[in-house]
Amino acid sequence: MAQLVSRRYIAAAVAALLALGAVSSCASPAPSGTDSASAAASSSVTASADNPFGLKDGSVIDAVVFDGGYKTDYVDFAGQVLQKKFPGVTVNVTASTEISAEMQPRFVGGNPPDLLDNQGAQTIPMTSIISQLATWDNLWAANTYEGVPIKDAVLSGVKETGTYDGRFLVMPYVMTxxxxxxxxxxxxxxxxxxxxxxxxxxxxxxxxxxxxxxxxxxxxxxxxxxxxxxxxxxxxxxxxxxxxxxxxxxxxxxxxxxxxxxxxxxxxxxxxxxxxxxxxxxxxxxxxxxxxxxxxxxxxxxxxxxxxxxxxxxxxxxxxxxxxxxxxxxxxxxxxxxxxDAGASENFVLPAQGANVAGAQELMRAMLSKEAASNFAKSRLAPTIVKDTVPADGFGSTALASTSALLETSGDNTFTxxxxxxxxxxxxxxxxxxxxxxxxxxxxxxxxxxxxxxxxxxxxxxxxxxxxxxxxx
Amino acid sequence: MAHHAAPGSLSFSRRVARLRRRATFDRVSFLAVFLVVPVALFVIFELSPMVQALYYGMTNWRGFSATMDFVGFRNYVQMFSDTKFLISMRNSALLVVVVPTITLVLSFAIAAVVTTGGRSIGRVEGLKGGGIHRVVSFFPYTVPAIVVGLIWAQVYDPSRGLLNGVLKAIGFKQFQGFAWIGQVSTAMPSSMFVIVWSFVGFYTVLFVAAIKGIPAETYEAARIDGAGRFRTAIAITLPQIADTVRTAYIYLGLAAIDAFVYMQALNPQGGPDFSTLTMSQNLYMEAFKGGNFGYATAIGVVLAAVTMAYAGVIFVVFRLLRGKDDGMRAS
The missing domain is CATH 3.40.190.10 (Periplasmic binding protein-like II)
Structure with missing residues (x-):
């Protein structure tokens, strides 16, 4: 009897422990890695007009992109645009549908990706990572691949909705x-x-x-x-x-x-x-x-x-x-x-502890190039935040054409x-x-x-x- | 150790000496494999996460950094004024009472019929064709829970679902657009039905196996005494397989307290007015949607306590029902 009972108590207790362990085993905090400045410095060279963030030749850019309705190959495409300028750089794009669960151990462990598309049903709550993100200020001050200041090349309202407590942390890509x-x-x-x-x-x-x-x-x-x-x-x-x-x-x-x-x-x-x-x-x-x-x-x-x-x-x-x-x-x-009501979504963030912060910014600059943004609009039938990439016929899509027309008519009355x-x-x-x-x-x-x-x-x-x-x- | 005539009579030093003398390779390797390794695994993968969970449950950890503040019992205090948590606890309690009970009653009824419900002369046997039923009733158990949930979510679809389609076809026009899992009154019963449906077959097979172990003479004696099929099932079969029923009740109860996969597939947002939100779903939402990992861990601690309390209650209840006689049984 005693043995019987204890055996079954153990079975029940183990089940209970599993329930308890389930949440705690998700991740355990580890000591922080190096601070952002030194991590960035180790992977970058002196900045120039052509290389505004000091991207190092031969470095690897690690991007994690939400694999939703827009898929992820538009970032691969931007990677190819980037490689035309920087042939020695490798761009690795990882698709994920479970951003929160998959990224948690990497943030806690101090090795987050360089560029993260924080989107989808499992978005990481901004409040959880706000202190671990770098601002997009450098990118905002840079020029596009066509030589236009980025802040002039994109639609208005982008910086306002992406600013948290005075820091511009979220760079959305798609106009919704x-x-x-x-x-x-x-x-x-x-x-x-x-x-x-x-x-x-x-x-x-x-x-x-x-x-x-x-x-x-x-x-x-x-x-x-x-x-x-x-x-x-x-x-x-x-x-x-x-x-x-x-x-x-x-x-x-x-x-x-x-x-x-x-x-x-x-x-x-x-x-x-x-x-x-x-x-x-x-x-x-x-x-x-x-x-x-x-x-x-x-x-x-x-x-x-x-x-x-x-x-x-x-x-x-x-x-x-x-x-x-x-x-x-x-x-x-x-x-x-x-x-x-129009605002941007597909929220790209820049983890401060990423190994190649310069690379992440350069990749986003490539995404904002006319070539990459037009590719997105055409293949996804949705406008990006980059201006003037959708022709009047909307690539033959009535939805895209009428959506763009709405945006245009709305003009300065657009709210976000x-x-x-x-x-x-x-x-x-x-x-x-x-x-x-x-x-x-x-x-x-x-x-x-x-x-x-x-x-x-x-x-x-x-x-x-x-x-x-x-x-x- | 049984050959030690009187271990208590040995002095301490002699006992130590004897142990040391017996520390052969055989003995040490045996201890290492059968005691040290399992205990180490248990401590590393079970106990330490549990202790960690107790600690995280007392912090405001938001999940993505290595820093957190210790907040004492704040999370636990918050929990009991959090209506969503209380609703989820009520739902889990409801599941644990209803699901095992219905599942086991159905499983037992089917098992009794297919093993002892046959003709009343000659050998005691099941209903004709009972074997086929046994196999068919097992089918749902072979389908993964997530698939069961997703399929039933489609069956319950108000406009295109199979259920409303059948109901309308046989004349119940009021079920046009009826949201089985979308309104408070039917969401929980409909969800419970899915869980019961998926488990009945397995427990039927389990009970059939247990009933096969009862000596046929017992049934013959009962039959000679004039017991009918129902009386036989209640007075002979049920007491003889009570241990199996108890174990089944505990396992099913644990599954019902969780119910995560089914509920997540049927109503990922917790159902209408949170009427199907379970504790585990609430934990998941707090952690991965809300970023409240500290609070979610505290919910996990309570969930574990509730689970253990449940197992304890079942033992006490069965003990009271059956007295001490099960101590004499070999199984």
Missing amino acids: VWAFYYSQSLFDANGWTPPKTWDDALTLCDQAKAKDLYLFTWGKEAASYWKYLAMDSANKQGGSDVTQNIINLKPGAWSDPTMKAVLDKFKAVVDKGCFIPGGAGTQFTQAQAQWSNDQKALMYFTGSWIENEMAKATADNFKMTAWPALVLDEATAKVPFAAV WAATNYDNYYGIATDSLVLWNSFLSGEKSVDDLIKGEEDLNAKAAANTDIPKMTWNV
Whole structure:
């Protein structure tokens, strides 16, 4: 008996230990390596106009790139562009889908990659690595391969969203526009026009219902896209203070009257049954296919990566077209209806302890060359932050052409709060996602939603481990 | 050591001398292989991470640097005012109560039927064709948990899923767009169903093996005394395989406390209103999404404590139910 019991206790105890060990064995802190200055110095030579960061001949550049919708070979391509200038340099690009878990031991051990694309579902929280990153200031001051100052060669807003506590730490590469996407061909065939206001949307919803279709759809992992619509809408209707206050965690920001008015209209859309039911139980790419392939829903609010993401699940003759976010009333909106939320993503960071910091900066300079940026735009059908790389016909893509046209029309009215990723930064994105799933299911009232978001912002504000940001975007 | 007539009578120095004399190569190598190596492995790979975890659980480590501050029991205090953590604990508790119970009741019923549910004259045997059922019911267990989860997520899909398709086809139109794992009322039961589905076959086979070990005379005697199939299952089969049931209950309970793979495949964000969020998922989110490695480690410590407490409770319950008679059994 005693032996029997102890044997099984051990089995149970071992299982418990495994549960306990699981988290602790992830990584253990090791002593820091050399400091950034000396590490950089050992792998660099004197800087010159042609070699602004002092990249050493024969050195190796180690880049880790998120392997998502954009794949990773665009960095390989930039590596080849770099090698034309520096034939002796080797560029190693490693694809990763689990950035956080794979990079953790390298950061803790003091041997992070030289260049890291911190993107995807497993993004490293910025707050965890903020003190271990070098700034992009040197790159910002340098010229492109075409001889133009980099800060003039890229679209505006890049530095603002990438600046943390006064330090320019994140160099995004891809321009993302938040917009509705719909099939122009489907709309033309039915004589529909895309809505400008929430009331227009309700009307279009009726027209869709008459054909046994729905206006919108959503998937459980991507309910936040609709939060972005609500915030963009409030931003346009009430001015950028509305969203600015939210991302800067000002108490009561979600209770703003404009925000509430937008959410009331949104609730009317939900309650009318304009969304395909069951989104909270639908995988998001399945939900997106209901729109792009089945054409059961007319419009989808998302980022401009959508064409690339759904390339294999888009119906023939689906002329994917971009359209700005809704306003309450065009006449009183503080920001014109045509304005869009556009910011850069695919966040490249520069670990200060990388063995070849100069190489990482040079590789990013190569990525920002016209040649590499045009290659990206053409092969991924998405614009980079480099200006003037997309022709008017969008390489034959209606989505890319209309997205670029939106950006152009939006001009100086473009706003970029979404690119701050404030909810990820403060670690409240999942909680918010869950709230929005319930709201879109019709299970939460506007007041519940506002209270839920207020509570999350209060929780973030109270977390003393995360430095508070003041974004001015 | 059994041949030592009276070890207690030897003086200490003589005992030491005897041990030293017996420190032959055989003895030393035996100790090294069977004691030193396993203990060393256990200390290095089990105990030291555990001690480390206790320490990290009392820091504000954010996971990517070598620096952290010691914060004492702050993480533990925070945990018990963290509604998400409390919800996850409730969900894990629910899983541990429901999943093993349903799984084992079903497994036992199937096992009893396929081994002793056959015709009531002649040899005691299972239902005709029971062998096929035994094999088929084992199938789900051969599919990896992640695949099970992903397949069922598709089956449950509101618009294109198999389940709603079948329900609509047989006339239940109200299931058009019904989100099985997307609404609070059905998310947890639907997720539990998947876990039960994947485990029933394995435990059926386990119970069948245990039942085969019961002497046929016992069943014949019961039958002569007039016991029916149900009575036989409850009064003969169940008590005879109680040890197996207990072990099965513990293993299943541990799987249910975790349930990480199934839940992550079905509802990676924790389900509607976090209704399917488990403690392990919460730990994972805090660590890898939130960067709160210190807090996540503290959750891991609590998870380990809960797991051990669970095993302890099961032992006490079975002990109370069965008295001390199992001490006489050889198995």
